[in-house]
Amino acid sequence: xxxxxxxxxxxxxxxxxxxxxxxxxxxxxxxxxxxxxxxxxxxxxxxxxxxxxxxxxxxxxxxx
Numbered sequence: 001x002x003x004x005x006x007x008x009x010x011x012x013x014x015x016x017x018x019x020x021x022x023x024x025x026x027x028x029x030x031x032x033x034x035x036x037x038x039x040x041x042x043x044x045x046x047x048x049x050x051x052x053x054x055x056x057x058x059x060x061x062x063x064x
Contacts, residue, residue: 004029005062006053013041020062030054 005022006029019036023029033053037043 002059003061004057004059006033006056006058007062008036010056015041017041022061026054026057029057 003022003024004026005020007020008017009020017040019040021029021032021036023032030050030053034045034050037049037053038045043049
């Protein structure tokens with residue numbers, strides 16, 4: 001499996017977050033993305049959030 005990433009710039013928010021996260025495994029990326037979503041964006045952790053985040057993962061590294 002290649003590197004995966006998720007980029008907050010692709011999801012408009014009131015905070016205008018510019019964080020991009022990447023990892024070598026989907027499981028690792030999911031855990032970090034959930035922590036970020038809960039702590040920074042005040043989402044509730046749960047199956048729906050995790051599924052939404054996983055659906056937003058992309059292959060490769062985030063653009064600069």
